[in-house]
Amino acid sequence: MRYGIISDIHGNREALDVAVRYLESVGVDTFICVGDIVGYGADPTQCLDTVKGLTDAVVAGNHDHAAVGRSDIENFNQHAKMAVLWTSEQLSGENKDYLGSLPMMLQLDDALIVHSTPFQPEKWYYLLTHFQFVAAFQQFTERICFIGHSHQPVVFEKGKQHTGPLQGATFSLSDGSRYIINVGSVGQPRDNDPRLSCCIYDSSAMTVELIRLEYDVTLAQDKIRKAGLPEYLAQRLAHGE
DSSP states (O other): OEEEEEOOOTTOHHHHHHHHHHHHHTTOSEEEEOSOOSSSSSOHHHHHHHHHHHOSOBOOOHHHHHTTTSSOOTTSOHHHHHHHHHHHHHOOHHHHHHHHHOOSEEEETTEEEESSOSSSGGGOOOOOSHHHHHHHGGGOOSSEEEEOSSOOOEEEETTOOBOOOOTTEEEEOOTTOOEEEEOOOSSOOOSSOOSEEEEEEETTTTEEEEEEEOOOHHHHHHHHHHTTOOHHHHHGGGTTO
16 A cells, blocks of 8 residues: 655645645555644645545644644744634634544554654654654554654654655665654645655555655745735745744
């Protein structure tokens, strides 16, 4: 089975459309969404419609829950707060119900899907440091855990760490090894590379490919400005930060 895995779309329709077209063109069998469909970007409804049409394998992200009042936004920065409140106003009752009903975790074959961490996912902790990744292996039993949340793609093998090159990087998964894989962000990369990030997991070949693709950043920026969202949210897309 070839899985097209997307995460942290954040209302960026331009990036999502490119990611979906590419993954469909290379013949993925099904899609997985690792959360944060909405937040920051100007097209939350359109992104929700696309994801709902692609797959039922979707987990909740912190911005998804924040937009429907299921997560506290007190710890969000001012730009994120403004985006959450704006996003909430754009959502229909049906889409709010959908976001509120998303599970925190999913198990598919030998993989666990969770937005933040396998331990207390509702706390929205980050996996950023070597120590945090190592500790996280004690919190799940599956061979692979796919995550998002930090917007930084990485393949972490227990006992090792692979961080690049991330363009077209295909990793063979070793027999007997376990992995935590952050698929990066479709709609708001934060690794100083403005190209969208997504992933293909081939459960038969036992490979993971981390993919970077160009999209129309300028159009996404223009939409953010036109919506009256914070200027910083537009500017950061050009720098991948």
